[in-house]
Amino acid sequence: MRVWALAAALGIAIPAAKAEKLATIVVEPTPVADEIVTDAVVESARQTDIAAQVSGRITGLFVKAGDRVGAGQKLLAVDQRAADQQLAAVQAQAAAAQAEQEVARRELERTQILYDRKYVSQAALDRAKARYQTASSMRLSRQADAGAAAVGPTLHNIVAPYAGIVAGVDVELGSMAMPGMPLVALFDPAALRAVATVPQSRAAALRTDLPVRIELPDVPGAQHWQTAAAVTVLPVTDPLSDSVKVRLALPASAGEAARPGMFARAHFLAGSPRPRLMVPLAAMIRRTEVTAVYIVANDGSTSLRQVRPGETRAGQIEILAGLSAGERIALDPLAAARH
CATH class of the missing domain: 2.40.50.100 (RNA polymerase II/Efflux pump adaptor protein, barrel-sandwich hybrid domain)
Incomplete structure (x- = not known):
C-alpha cells in the first residue's frame, strides 16, 4: 500500500501487464432525472x-x-350475562306470541266453519280474523325483538376484523x-405506505410516472431500499406548511421489516432526464478529503485521478469533474492498488 500511495502521489503509472487483469468499465453519459428527497413516515393503510x-x-x-x-x-x-338473560326473556316472549297466533288460527278456522253453516254472524267472523291478524303481527314483532337481542351477546366478544x-x-x-x-x-402489515411531505413549489415537478424509491434508514440489508407500488398525490395543500402529502404504497414484503411510525425518505424523480457521468460507488476510493478513481489507459496502465462527486443514485454516483466520457476506469480500486 505504501508503494501504491507513493506512485499515486508522484503520478507514476502502474505496469500494464498487471492492469490488464482488472475489471473495468467505460464511462458513458447516462440520462438521469433530477431527484427530490423528502422525509416520510410509514403508516398502515388499514389501521x-x-x-x-x-x-x-x-x-x-x-x-x-x-x-x-x-x-x-x-x-x-x-361480561355478557345480562345480555344472555335479556335474550332468554325475549325468546320466551317470541314463543308465547307464536302460541297465541296458533290459538287465534284455530279459533278462526272454527268460526269460519260455524259461519258457513249460518250459526254465527259476519261480525263474529270479522272479530276472529282481527284476533288472528293481531296475533300474527305480535309474533313477527317478538321474533324481530329476539333477532335484535341475539346480536347483543356477539357484541360482547370482540374479534379481529382482518x-x-x-x-x-x-x-x-x-x-x-x-x-x-x-x-x-x-x-395490517401487508398494507403499509410511506407518507411524504413535498413542498408545494416542487410538487408540480414530481414524475409520478417514474419509479419512486423509498429509503428505510433503520432497516438494514435488502429491505433498506423499497420501490413504491403505487403513488397517490393528495389533492389538498396544508396551508400552514404550504406542502402536499404523497402516499407511497410499500410492497407487501416490506411488512417484514417496516412498522407504522418508522422514519423514511422518499426519492422522487423530477423534470426531464439529462446526460450525466455515472460510475459505480464501488469504483470510488476516498482518502480523507480526496475522492478518486483509477483510470485505465489504452495500453493497460492505470493511474489514480481525483474527481469531484455529485449525487448518489441506486449504487452509482455522478462525477461532476475530473472524468470525461469514453474513459475507462477500474471497478475494484483495491485490486488496482495491489498491481
Whole structure:
C-alpha cells in the first residue's frame, strides 16, 4: 500500500501487464432525472382502533401487543350475562306470541266453519280474523325483538376484523368497557405506505410516472431500499406548511421489516432526464478529503485521478469533474492498488 500511495502521489503509472487483469468499465453519459428527497413516515393503510359497542367488565383478554391475529380471531370478551338473560326473556316472549297466533288460527278456522253453516254472524267472523291478524303481527314483532337481542351477546366478544398485528391493548383484565372506548389497536402489515411531505413549489415537478424509491434508514440489508407500488398525490395543500402529502404504497414484503411510525425518505424523480457521468460507488476510493478513481489507459496502465462527486443514485454516483466520457476506469480500486 505504501508503494501504491507513493506512485499515486508522484503520478507514476502502474505496469500494464498487471492492469490488464482488472475489471473495468467505460464511462458513458447516462440520462438521469433530477431527484427530490423528502422525509416520510410509514403508516398502515388499514389501521383500526377497535372500540367497545356495549358496556361491561372485561372478562377475557386473549392477545397482547405484537401478536399476529387472523380475521375473526377473538381478542377480548366483555361480561355478557345480562345480555344472555335479556335474550332468554325475549325468546320466551317470541314463543308465547307464536302460541297465541296458533290459538287465534284455530279459533278462526272454527268460526269460519260455524259461519258457513249460518250459526254465527259476519261480525263474529270479522272479530276472529282481527284476533288472528293481531296475533300474527305480535309474533313477527317478538321474533324481530329476539333477532335484535341475539346480536347483543356477539357484541360482547370482540374479534379481529382482518388479519394483522396487534399494535396495542388499552385495557386490562377486569377493567370497565364503555361504548366508544378504544380497546385494541390493530394494523395490517401487508398494507403499509410511506407518507411524504413535498413542498408545494416542487410538487408540480414530481414524475409520478417514474419509479419512486423509498429509503428505510433503520432497516438494514435488502429491505433498506423499497420501490413504491403505487403513488397517490393528495389533492389538498396544508396551508400552514404550504406542502402536499404523497402516499407511497410499500410492497407487501416490506411488512417484514417496516412498522407504522418508522422514519423514511422518499426519492422522487423530477423534470426531464439529462446526460450525466455515472460510475459505480464501488469504483470510488476516498482518502480523507480526496475522492478518486483509477483510470485505465489504452495500453493497460492505470493511474489514480481525483474527481469531484455529485449525487448518489441506486449504487452509482455522478462525477461532476475530473472524468470525461469514453474513459475507462477500474471497478475494484483495491485490486488496482495491489498491481
